[in-house]
Amino acid sequence: MAGDDVVVEGSGPDPDVGTASVKGVGPDTLAPAAVPVAMPEVVADSLGEYLRAWWVRIKGGDSGVLPILAGLVIIIVIFQSQQSVFLSAGNIVNLLTQAAVFILLGLAEIFALVLSEIDLSTGFVAGVGGMIIAELMADPVNWPWWSAVIIGLAATTAIGALHGTLITRLRLPSFIVTLAGLLGWEGVLIWLADVDKGAVGGVVRINNSVVYNLVNGNMSVVAGWITLVVVVALYAAVTLNRSFRRRRQGLSTPPLSITIATIVLVAVVGVALVAICSVNRGALVALEGVPWVVPFVLVIVLAWSWLFARTRTGRYMYAIGANPEAARRAGINVAWIRTFGFMMCSLTAGLAGLVYESRLGSIATDIDGGTLVLYAVAAAVIGGASLFGGRGKPVHALLGGVVIAAVYNGLGLLGVTAAGQDMATALVLLAAVTVDSLVRRRGRTMA
Numbered sequence: 001m002a003g004d005d006v007v008v009e010g011s012g013p014d015p016d017v018g019t020a021s022v023k024g025v026g027p028d029t030l031a032p033a034a035v036p037v038a039m040p041e042v043v044a045d046s047l048g049e050y051l052r053a054w055w056v057r058i059k060g061g062d063s064g065v066l067p068i069l070a071g072l073v074i075i076i077v078i079f080q081s082q083q084s085v086f087l088s089a090g091n092i093v094n095l096l097t098q099a100a101v102f103i104l105l106g107l108a109e110i111f112a113l114v115l116s117e118i119d120l121s122t123g124f125v126a127g128v129g130g131m132i133i134a135e136l137m138a139d140p141v142n143w144p145w146w147s148a149v150i151i152g153l154a155a156t157t158a159i160g161a162l163h164g165t166l167i168t169r170l171r172l173p174s175f176i177v178t179l180a181g182l183l184g185w186e187g188v189l190i191w192l193a194d195v196d197k198g199a200v201g202g203v204v205r206i207n208n209s210v211v212y213n214l215v216n217g218n219m220s221v222v223a224g225w226i227t228l229v230v231v232v233a234l235y236a237a238v239t240l241n242r243s244f245r246r247r248r249q250g251l252s253t254p255p256l257s258i259t260i261a262t263i264v265l266v267a268v269v270g271v272a273l274v275a276i277c278s279v280n281r282g283a284l285v286a287l288e289g290v291p292w293v294v295p296f297v298l299v300i301v302l303a304w305s306w307l308f309a310r311t312r313t314g315r316y317m318y319a320i321g322a323n324p325e326a327a328r329r330a331g332i333n334v335a336w337i338r339t340f341g342f343m344m345c346s347l348t349a350g351l352a353g354l355v356y357e358s359r360l361g362s363i364a365t366d367i368d369g370g371t372l373v374l375y376a377v378a379a380a381v382i383g384g385a386s387l388f389g390g391r392g393k394p395v396h397a398l399l400g401g402v403v404i405a406a407v408y409n410g411l412g413l414l415g416v417t418a419a420g421q422d423m424a425t426a427l428v429l430l431a432a433v434t435v436d437s438l439v440r441r442r443g444r445t446m447a
Helices: 047-059 066-082 089-114 122-137 145-169 174-195 209-216 221-248 256-277 293-310 312-322 324-329 334-360 369-383 394-413 418-446
Strands: 007-009 019-021 203-205 362-364
Touching: 066 394, 066 418, 089 122, 089 256, 089 293, 089 312, 089 334, 089 369, 089 394, 122 145, 122 174, 122 203, 122 334, 122 362, 122 369, 145 174, 145 209, 145 334, 174 369, 209 293, 209 334, 221 256, 293 312, 293 334, 293 394, 312 324, 312 334, 324 334, 334 362, 369 394, 369 418, 394 418
Parallel strands: none
Antiparallel strands: 007 019, 203 362
16 A cells, blocks of 8 residues: 555445545544454455454454344344245245335435435435426326436436535535425425326326336346346456456455355345246236346446445545545545535435335325435445445445335234334334444454
C-alpha cells in the first residue's frame, strides 16, 4: 500500500475485504475508529492460511454476514418445525416475491446509510414513481410501458437530486430534508391521483401486461434453466479471469480453491432456486417457472454491487461515510458524491414502487409510505449495514429483505396478527442493531 494511502474502517467494497484505501488521505486524517483488519487474500497463499486469516477477522469483530445467515437459518428451522408448508415450493416462491419490495427499499437506503445519512422519504418516493408510471400507461395517456417506466424513474431520480442539493448546498440535515420529503411527497401522491380523472377512489389500476407480469408472471421452466447456465458460466468466466489477471500482475487475490468454491456455491444456490421454482405450484392450472421479479431484483443487486465495489464513485462513498473530512482533504468532491448517493437512493425507491404496483396490480394514495421507509431501514440494518456510516453492501439489503419477508410469511402461516408480526420484526431489528454495536465495540477493543 502506498505511503499516502490510509485504511478506512468498514469501507472495503470487496465482499472478502474488510478495508479499502483512499489515495491521498494521510494518517493524520485517519478516522478515530479506524482499525486495520487482516485481509485473507493479502496474507494467504493457501486455503489453510486463508481460513486462518478469515477466522482472525471474525475474532477481531469483522463477522460479515455470518450473524444474519445464522439468524435466517434459525428463523427457517423455527417456522418449518411449526408449519411444514413453510418450505414448500409454493410458499418459498411466494416469500421471494414478498421480499422483492423489501429488498429494493433496503437497497435504496444502503446508499444513504453508507454515506452516514438517512432517507425517510423512500416509501412515498416509491409511491410517487409508481403513480406516475401507472397514470402514463392508463387512459387517456396510454403511453408504451417502457416510456412510462423511464419517465417515472427519471422523476424519482430528480427527487433524489433535489434532496441531495438541499442537504449538500444548504447544509441541512438529511433527517430533516427527507422527513419533509416524507410529508411533501405524500401530498404530491394525493395530488397526482386527484388530477387523474381515471383514478377512482385514488386507485390507478395497471392495464399493461408487461408491468403486471413483472411479479405475477413466470419464466418458462426451460428458459429458467438456460438463464441459470448462462449466468453461472459468465460469473465463472469473469471471476476466474479476474483472479488470473491479478495473479499475473502480482496483486492480492484469494487462493484458487476459494475462487472455485465460490463458483460452485453460486451454481448450487442457483440450481436449488430454479429447481424449486420449476415445481408446479398451481392447484387447478399449471403454475411453474421462476417469477420474472427474481432475476429483476438480482440484476439490480449485482449492478449496485458492481457500482460500490468496482467504481471510483463507490469507493468514494465508503470513504465519505467513514470520514468525510479525510475524503475532502483527499480531493474528493464530497458534495457531488453525496448528491449522487441520494439520487441513486430515490431511483432505487422508484424501482421498488414499480415492483409494489406490479404485485398489487394497482397503485393507490393509501400506500403506507411511512411504514415502507421503516422496512427500508430495517432491511438494510438487519442485513448488516451500519447505522454509523462507511459500511454496507447491496447483499445486506438482499439478506435483510429476505429475513423480513420470512418473518412476516412464517407468522402469517401461524395465524399471528399484524400486530404480532410488527412486534416480531421490531425484535429482529433490535437484535441486528445490537449485534452491529457489539461487533464495532469488539473491533475497537481488539485494536
